[in-house]
């Protein structure tokens with residue numbers, strides 16, 4: 524059966540004027556009227572050496588980002604006529620990512636372990652990346668399906684209610700990652716992206732677990748990818764500033780989670796420090812410096828309307844108003860959630876109604892993707 528019958532909203536959502544307006548560049552890439560950002564980045568020549576220090580490479584990355592933004596103003600015809608350079612913005616970013624891997628700071632846990640030398644941080648992901656599955660996903664938000672979804676094993680969070688606990692954390696300390704997932708190098712990842720694109724994917728959707736510990740592999744795979752397809756980052760979004768700088772110009776569409784409206788709830792349920800500060804910082808960056816084509820996923824948790832849902836919606840309305848929000852009612856007490864009475868049930872109909880009404884009152888666009 525065609526996915527259009529399975530998901531009629533994948534067509535009807537585009538009739539919504541705000542969806543059309545806010546996701547216009549994404550739509551144009553799908554229709555092949557515009558070029559994906561990573562392909563434009565490949566045309567930017569960059570002068571650097573493998574042995575350059577982190578500080579020098581970071582400086583060059585900043586310069587390339589400025590040049591990249593200037594390129595975005597050029598006509599599509601001009602951009603199409605540009606040639607791919609051997610040493611370009613992507614190769615620079617991939618080189619810097621490898622350097623960071625020697626003292627990993629991809630996420631704000633900042634473990635500073637040398638993953639190339641076999642050390643492991645909180646996420647327990649080694650130097651290589653491991654994929655659990657890759658397929659055309661028909662269950663994502665209306666405007667994203669069918670989505671070419673690539674699931675990575677492992678996560679940098681420790682959520683007690685995780686619904687993907689088998690790939691995110693339940694294996695930790697019990698089994699080696701190589702026993703449960705398939706190692707994928709950058710070429711493998713690029714081949715997977717091409718296969719998904721040929722099957723009809725509208726985007727390449729990096730998810731997990733979480734994709735953050737695999738930044739180096741994902742960026743390096745962009746060197747091998749050639750297809751004009753949207754790159755989509757689907758993540759808990761606990762990226763460090765350095766990690767986000769590596770990809771901010773290459774990602775066309777952002778799909779960040781925003782679970783907690785304060786630092787304390789994040790500490791209680793996900794073993795995370797400074798969650799709210801970091802999430803809001805990163806969201807402001809992609810809204811101001813990145814593509815600004817964003818769907819924020821907010822998972823409504825029982826008994827967390829006042830402390831989490833409402834502050835999150837207030838922040839979105841005030842600080843990142845171009846974002847569309849998926850208000851998710853899928854929470855269920857999985858994994859270790861039964862140990863916490865207050866979250867050991869599904870959100871009630873009344874709680875879901877209250878959150879949606881609050882979002883509407885703030886003028887947030889949520890209905891076409893929720």
Ligand code: SF4
Pocket residue numbers: 627628629630631632633634635636643644645646647648679735736
């Ligand atoms: S990705 Fe995050 S959790 Fe994993 S080793 Fe790096 S800093 Fe630590």
